Amino acid sequence: MRKNTSPTCTAALLTLLCWSMPGQLLAADPDEDALQESIATFKEGENSVYAPRTIERAEAYLGAALMARQQQKIDDERAALNMGEQSVAEARQTAEGFRSRFSQLLDLRETATSIAKIIATSSQGASDRTSAQALADANKELQLAISTHEQGDLNQTQEHAAAAESGYRKLLDQSLPWLADLAENDIGKAANAGAKQFAPETYRTAKERVAALRNYIDGIDHTPPAHPAEALYLAQESKHLAQQVKVWRKDSGSHESMVLENRDFKLKLATILGMEIDQQNSMINNIPREKLLTAAKQLKTALADERSARKAERKEMKQQFEAELAKRLDEQRNELAQAQQSQMSDIREAFKVKLERETYEQKRQQRMHATFKQGEADIFVNLDGSLLIRLSALKFASGSSKINAKYYDMLGHLKSAIAIYADRTVRIEGHTDDQGDVKVNQALSLKRAESVRDFLISAGADGTHLKALGYGEVRPIASNEFEKGREMNRRIDVIIEAAATK
Incomplete structure (x- = not known):
């Protein structure tokens, strides 16, 4: 095990x-x-x-x-x-x-339990408590025997079973003399009630059981009687039967009521069993017991068949439900797979479009870089998709917004660069250092930005996409404490704005 x-x-x-x-x-x-x-x-x-x-x-x-x-x-x-x-x-x-x-041990437990119950109902006081404790101790050992047997520890099982058997036998040895006295007392009461005459079979069996019990107690018979408590029950039953029979015999009537009660009972039972009876002549109906037993067996068989049919029906319904559920699950899985496939197709298509757009954008930026000569401009790509062209080579005379002719070629390159992004708005921003008046610097930065814008328009650029802005000294990119920093702050930035989102 x-x-x-x-x-x-x-x-x-x-x-x-x-x-x-x-x-x-x-x-x-x-x-x-x-x-x-x-x-x-x-x-x-x-x-x-x-x-x-x-x-x-x-x-x-x-x-x-x-x-x-x-x-x-x-x-x-x-x-x-x-x-x-x-x-x-x-x-x-x-x-x-x-x-x-352990069948004998279980029979012994049943016997001990039945006797302990008799003791408990007989108001024996100390005997009741002693027998209850003895039974509890023996039952505990039996439970340990069951537990160790289930775990496969057969040695422990045998030890606990032996202890339980000893406890049950000890309880019987203590209780059987008292049980025999009680049964003999009830046998005497049954005899006084006329059981020998009016319930002879039950009375005889009760006396035999009591005699067997007494022989074991006295050591005449070493085999304990099976179910010793039955001696007491039979003695009590013989007394009850004798008293009942005497009551019947005292009645000098025809006893027709007993027959009618029996017939009514059989009629009701036949109706419940679904047997055919003559309702018009119920007084003369006498249904044999054999037919009642046959009908009861047929009803039992029909109920068993119906339970089997219901069980088979439930099983079939369960199978149908599971098949339908499996079908629906397959359909849902297929729909999910198709949805996932469609979603993956959309993702691949979107990625393809994004890659193409990024590739196209990279090519445009490369073309824009190629329009300028080295040192003319610095180009930056911002996180929002806008581009910054810083015209680092473009210089103005102090306080002037006039463009020197030597920068015309460079501005022509700028026109070609912004033409690559003809679909976008372009901001031309002018900036100065912090030398001089703030308002004067702002106005000067605006005029310089407008000069660049006007040059581009005159060179053929679409003016509707060009904006000129002047920020003066408010957006420095370097420290104004040093000449190099002030030179860097005096600049023209061209912003190609990000493409409008669709």
Whole structure:
């Protein structure tokens, strides 16, 4: 027998087992409903107490299967279901093995329990408490025997079983004399009630059981009687029957009422069983018991057949639902795949367009760089997509906005450069150092920017895209503390604005 895992480790192990078993699946693929029904049937039966941990493990595998099903992990689900079915089979085998091996011990427990109940209801005081404690101690040892048997520790099982048997026998040895006295007392009461005459069979059996019980107590018979509590029950029943029969015999009537009550009962039972009866002549209906028994058996068979049919119908409906669900899932997966494919196509197309645009833009920038000679201008590309052409070679006389003729070729190159970006707006910005009056510097920077703009227009550039701005000394790019810095601040910047977003 395989040693069981403790409940605290079950949850940790089941996941590992589920994930490691896909290559070892059985040929049959049980479903969750079948496994759940197997577990429920086992737990409802009397064998459940003999393999509690094993059936708990089966329930854990069922939970793992349900979780794997929600996550659509088919292999993991089947592995968990198969492990669950194996656990249920192991629970059955373990329980049946214990009951077969320790059947006498279980019978002994049943006997001790029945006698302890009689003691508990007889108001025996100290005897009640003593027997209850003895029964509890023996039951504890039996439970340990069940637990160690389930874990596969057969040596410990045998030790606990022997201790439980000793406890039950000790309880019987203490209780049987008291039980025999109580039964003999009730036998006497039954005799006084006329049981020997009015309930002879029950009375005779009761006396035999009491005699067998007394022979064991006195050491005449060394084999304990089976079910000793029945001696007391039979003695009490013989007294009750004798009293009832005497009541009937005192009645001098025809006893027709008894017959009619019996007939009415059989008629009602026949109606419930669906038997054909003559409603017009109910007083003369006498339905044989054999027919009632046959009808009851037929009803039982019909109910079993109906349960089987309902079960098959539920299974078929479940299969249809699963097939429909699988179909819908496939359709959704296909739709998702198509959507993803379409999205990837759009992404590839967008990337292609972006790459083409960037390639086109790089080529335009290269052409623009090629229009200027070395040292005429510095070109920068801003993060927003705009371009800055800094005319570092262009110089003006102090306080003047007139363009020297030696810069005409360079400005012609500027015209060619901005023509490459004919679709964009161009700002021509004038800047000065901080020498002199602020307003004068601002006006001078504007005039210089306008001079460049006017030259470009006169050279054929589209004036609608050109703007002239003067910032004076407010946007320096170097320190005005030094001559070199002031020279850098006296400049013309041409901004080709970013393309308008669509």
